[in-house]
Amino acid sequence: MSESPWWRIGWRNLGRHRKRTVITALGLAVGYFAVVFLVGWVEGITAEMVENATGLVSGQIEIHASEYRPERSLYETIGGREGTDVAQMLREIAADSAVVAAAPRVYAGGLVSSGESTSAGMFMGIDPQLEPTLSRFLDELSAGRLPEPGRNELVIGTEMARQLVAGVGDEVVVVAPGADGSMGNDLFRIAGIFRTGMAELDATFAVLHLGDLQTLVVLEPGRIHEVAVSTADPWIAADTAARLAANLAPADLGLEVAPWTELRPEMVEYVALAQSFYFVIFVVVFAIAIFGVANTMLMATFERRREFAVMLALGTTPRSVVLTVISEAFAMGLLSLLIGSAITFPLMIWWHNAPPDLSWLYGEVTMFGALLTPSLRVEYNLAVWLQSGVALVLTALLAALYPAVRAARVPPADTLSGL
DSSP: OTTHHHHHHHHHGGGTTHHHHHHHHHHHHHHHHHHHHHHHHHHHHHHHHHHHHIIIIIOSEEEEETTTTTTTOTTOOTTGGGOOOHHHHHHHHHTSTTEEEEEEEEEEEEEEEETTEEEEEEEEEEOTTTGGGTOSTTSSOSEEOOOOTTSOEEEEEHHHHHHHTOOTTOEEEEEEEOTTSOEEEEEEEEEEEEOOSOHHHHHHEEEEEHHHHHHHTTOOTTOOSEEEEEESSGGGHHHHHHHHHHHHGGGOOOEEEEEHHHHOHHHHHHHHHHHHTHHHHHHHHHHHHHHHHHHHHHHHHHHTHHHHHHHHHTTOOHHHHHHHHHHHHHHHHHHHHHHHHHHHHHHHHHHHHSOOBOHHHHOOEEETTEEEOOBOOOOOOHHHHHHHHHHHHHHHHHHHHHHHHHHHTOOHHHHHTTO
């Protein structure tokens, strides 16, 4: 009970020098904003990188024959030479609640020629109805449309089109080794041109209708190399892959169900590295803030040394003086947290829902095979918001410890006598 007046005095002391209080509180508030924003921005970059890397072409999960990787041989199709019931397999995959889309694919390597120009390419056979529900690289073609079945059409990247000096409507010669040992070749017409912004994709990928590519490389309709799967959230891909592997096991097709975390280990390592820097961000930001608060509290206690001397002379214990200064610092921390929250939360919500585009400043950036469009996109991390709030208040309290001890050691007689 005897200590309660000193707590009230500590809170009231914030109003003595309002400008200094506001400036100090703003400093701590900016520190809070900096931590929350930097962590959110790193998570935003990470999320965009993972989403683009898995959503542009590959999907979050790949299902193929167990021997297909890493050579990705033309002969290693799901179900072997007998193939599989593709429609039934897609239904079983789609039955999982976490699966958003699934699409079959066939791959082959070969050459595309137009006139005197020739380009090596990776041919990808797709179902034009299912593929757009899973990947994004064909969403907005630079020109033309997707290939239609039975018409010997293909879609190529902008860089391949430039190398071949060809455009929509032009005919090209496609050559690819067949699964029966023959050399497949045929005339195809360019139905469309896509642009991903990734040079390796735009220069080497050629997309055909699934059935047309199977005919070219002599594969039966039931023989496919892969089923790509998209999940509601990239971070649930590993659990979803485990469930799909268990659900598809009775078919005895010798499948490998691989999530992106297994296919792209370098990306997983980058995410872990980025998260390990969160602690460094906390320490650096609040370590800087602690000196500013300590300086303010030292000035405040120095100006009030005669007041503390009177308090001690009247019988106030040094512990009560310490509590008075600490309570002022605690109030400063809470005020800073309120200001910081008022600044941070609206900006975080805005930058999460409508992040400002920075591509005008940096252009497009490729990282770990993912195309990034620089922006101020941030992700919510409520744990970091709470931890930053606690760290802010603790920073204010720690910064006040030394000034509080100094105030408690003011010699009453010497100070009041002017010595």
